[in-house]
């Protein structure tokens with residue numbers, strides 16, 4: 015599947031798969047970023063894309079992101095809408111720093127994959143669903 019991509023800087027590393035890893039694709043910080051503990055920043059990822067029709071993209075941290083940079087992604091998972099495809103629609107990573115940290119331009123801070131939209135849902139209201147209760151939070155126990 016082909017995706018049209020615009021890079022915001024000429025010397026940026028192009029997006030690619032990491033050999034033998036998975037089909038998630040790493041994204042890089044497009045800037046040098048210095049953050050103090052407790053600071054919030056939208057870190058630009060240096061790319062905009064025209065996603066395939068019927069798809070959205072999901073952006074999550076890498077498993078090493080917190081260990082390497084001391085940041086967490088404030089929305090936990092970023093959803094890139096198909097309509098976010100303008101020339102200025104640069105992807106970003108909303109970061110909260112838990113310690114003073116430095117992220118360098120080109121550092122791989124998160125990863126994404128594309129996902130097909132869910133089918134369109136319409137809600138049908140009812141007083142009874144007519145099934146047995148499954149039980150609440152933690153109801154199947156610990157072991």
Ligand SMILES: O=c1ccn([C@H]2C[C@H](O)[C@@H](COP(=O)(O)OP(=O)(O)OP(=O)(O)O)O2)c(=O)[nH]1
Nearest residue numbers: 073089091092093094095098104105106107108
């Ligand atoms: O982590 C993220 C989350 C969102 N976006 C971009 C893509 C997305 O399509 C757009 C808007 O995001 P969203 O719809 O989640 O935010 P909103 O606050 O609801 O914005 P809007 O008012 O545009 O709907 O911002 C990112 O680049 N990274």
